[in-house]
Amino acid sequence: MHIQDITFTNISDLTHVTSKQGRFTEFGFTSTQANFIGARAFGHLHPKSGDRLSLVMPGPDHWRNIYGWFDHSSKAIVMPVYATQLLVFSLVSVFSAVMLFVLLSAAFQIPFSWWHLPLVAGVMLIAGTWFMATRQFSLMHQARNLLLALKRSLDAPGRVD
DSSP states (O other), rough: OOEEEEEEEEEEEEEEEETTEEEEEEEEEEEOEEEEEEEEESOOOOTTTOOOEEEEESSSTOOOOOOOEETTTTTTEEEHHHHHHHHHHHHHHHHHHHHHHHHHHHHSSSSTTTHHHHHHHHHHHHHHHHHHHHHHHHHHHHHHHHHHHHHHHHHHHHHOO
């Protein structure tokens, strides 16, 4: 995870996209540090010219995957997908646990036969789904924790900007 401090001098082509992959804000920007045409942030956000932000991304110059940001003027953390990710992770975890229990109990009650192949495939599908949900939630949780730590450090007594 990487925090990038930036002040937008110009925002262009601001578009809100809703697709099967989720909700995104795509925009171009100009700043003193970078110029980029296809930045993408998770959620429907409203960046403006003059905003001084600390962006959380997977790494330096990964403008296509902005997880969230800290707005220095309002002191607000903006991460619109964190609550959604938490809900999805919770639902997938509950579903996975129930399905795993059902599949394993069925596997131990049926004598070994060709029925075990779909059960094994089902267990693998559930495990893969749970792994992907866990990974995505973990990324969002790390980004949120970075922004919270940044906010606490900026709010520390005696700090001068």
